[in-house]
Amino acid sequence: MDNIALITGASSGFGEATARKLVSKGWQLVLVARRIERLKSLQNELGDLVLDCIELDVCDRDAVKLALSPWNGKITLLVNNAGLAVGLDPAWDADLDDWDRMVDTNIKGLTYVTRAVLSGMVENKRGHVINLGSIAGSYNYPGGNCYGATKAFVERFSTNLRADLHGSKVRVTNIEPGFSYTEFSKVRFKGDDEKAEALYDNATPLSAEDIAESIVWCASLPEHVNINRLEIMPTCQSFGALPISRDAGA
Numbered sequence: 001m002d003n004i005a006l007i008t009g010a011s012s013g014f015g016e017a018t019a020r021k022l023v024s025k026g027w028q029l030v031l032v033a034r035r036i037e038r039l040k041s042l043q044n045e046l047g048d049l050v051l052d053c054i055e056l057d058v059c060d061r062d063a064v065k066l067a068l069s070p071w072n073g074k075i076t077l078l079v080n081n082a083g084l085a086v087g088l089d090p091a092w093d094a095d096l097d098d099w100d101r102m103v104d105t106n107i108k109g110l111t112y113v114t115r116a117v118l119s120g121m122v123e124n125k126r127g128h129v130i131n132l133g134s135i136a137g138s139y140n141y142p143g144g145n146c147y148g149a150t151k152a153f154v155e156r157f158s159t160n161l162r163a164d165l166h167g168s169k170v171r172v173t174n175i176e177p178g179f180s181y182t183e184f185s186k187v188r189f190k191g192d193d194e195k196a197e198a199l200y201d202n203a204t205p206l207s208a209e210d211i212a213e214s215i216v217w218c219a220s221l222p223e224h225v226n227i228n229r230l231e232i233m234p235t236c237q238s239f240g241a242l243p244i245s246r247d248a249g250a
């Protein structure tokens, strides 16, 4: 059986870098995103190993089923990468539309895509689901409210999948990156590129290639090895003290 990877969110960032790295190792690819023109240009660059480019909003449950069911049974690696953070407002000010988008994409979309190709992996007794969680699923920060909660879901969904998949030989990994340089912050700040770029001033974040390297490493290990979680930060990022409010009276 050929190595065929389905990558969601392959039009940018981690997904695009993972596509490049997997092709360099001889993998065949099915690429998914909403911006089809970007997928097509990646296909032009990467050549025949890209089997298909699918214009798809992962939040659209019926469309996901329709577009991906022909690939069920053929996919050996699912990189569940499509996702986003929108906004950084405190919970009482946050836009509920932003929260809906994060829940719909990071939680519901990820489950729809998983469901569309998982039964084929189980039947073949071969496959690997690599989810893109985040350190935000484990560590709290102001304004991380709903985004962090969606990534906590991804972490728990990943380990629960492992429980369901016991004995099936299908692997599941949750990759949990920290501060990284992709289009992620542009999306979070809704196109305010200046604000997004300022985050990276005088810092050395992880690159999309760093994360792609870890995804490809997990996927290339012998089949009896399952990396459950992989938490990765740039050296410039670490942990802070838990703050104490001294004047709130609570």
Ligand SMILES: NC(=O)c1ccc[n+]([C@@H]2O[C@H](COP(=O)([O-])OP(=O)(O)OC[C@H]3O[C@@H](n4cnc5c(N)ncnc54)[C@H](OP(=O)(O)O)[C@@H]3O)[C@@H](O)[C@H]2O)c1
Residues within 6 Å of the ligand: 008, 009, 010, 011, 012, 013, 014, 015, 032, 033, 034, 035, 036, 056, 057, 058, 059, 081, 082, 083, 084, 085, 105, 109, 132, 133, 134, 135, 176, 177, 178, 179, 180, 181, 182, 183, 184, 185, 187
């Ligand atoms: N960068 C970070 O600091 C960081 C840290 C930890 C975790 N992550 C996670 O890593 C994953 C990839 O993010 P990134 O940093 O590579 O950001 P990015 O450069 O903005 O890429 C996000 C990708 O997701 C796709 N996407 C978003 N909504 C989609 C939808 N509804 N349907 C289909 N595709 C959709 C986008 O494609 P289209 O817009 O073309 O649809 C794009 O290809 C996300 O799950 C993110 O939460 C990022």
